[in-house]
Amino acid sequence: QVQLVQSGAEVKKPGASVRVSCETSGFPFTGYFMHWVRQAPGQGLEWLGWINPNTGDTNYAQKFQGRVTMSRDTSITTVFMEVNWLRSDDTALYYCARDLNGNSHFDYWGQGTLVTVSS
């Protein structure tokens, strides 16, 4: 069955970086785009961007360009998201999600990774 298993919670100081992983199984890794979505406390869902695990191509929401990097390791069917220059408002639950058909329809989600940014 399809599974997306994310890395554990992180606590970081402002200005630091964080890398979240999303290990996939149960489907062809290179056959589905993967997206990242976050939810800050008391806020709604926010789309960060996608990565094509086949080619490594990425596309980011304008707000995160230059500060977010998505990557993948095909040998371990895992995608990664790194956020640099963390700020307090980056505190959020970060999700990876599989794209059903390349049209940004997220049919499977990871369990979420809480990233807390605090001095």
Place this chain on the structure above:
Amino acid sequence: QSALTQPASVSGSPGQSITISCTGISSDVEGFVYVSWYQHQPGKAPKLILYNVANRPSGVSNRFSGSKSGNTASLSISGLQAEDEADYYCNSYSSYNSVGVFGTGTRVTVL
């Protein structure tokens, strides 16, 4: 890209029907726009309930239906049940610039 606009809250009694709007979707002139809807309950990951405006994934109740007119998409829930209490989000994706955006979210309360 600004978030799409949804009503903050919608409520209804068991058995009733409700509709949630999602406004601000780019026109088709700018390229195909793909709309999906998600149900998000506390402590769980969001769940896809509609894609390509009106298609239901396997296992999703046919009480959920979707439509789109102009720059507004809508999610309807018929025969409202207590288990439908959740936050609902629309999402729009443009193939023109490969950018996605979520709606502001709607809290559904079953009275």
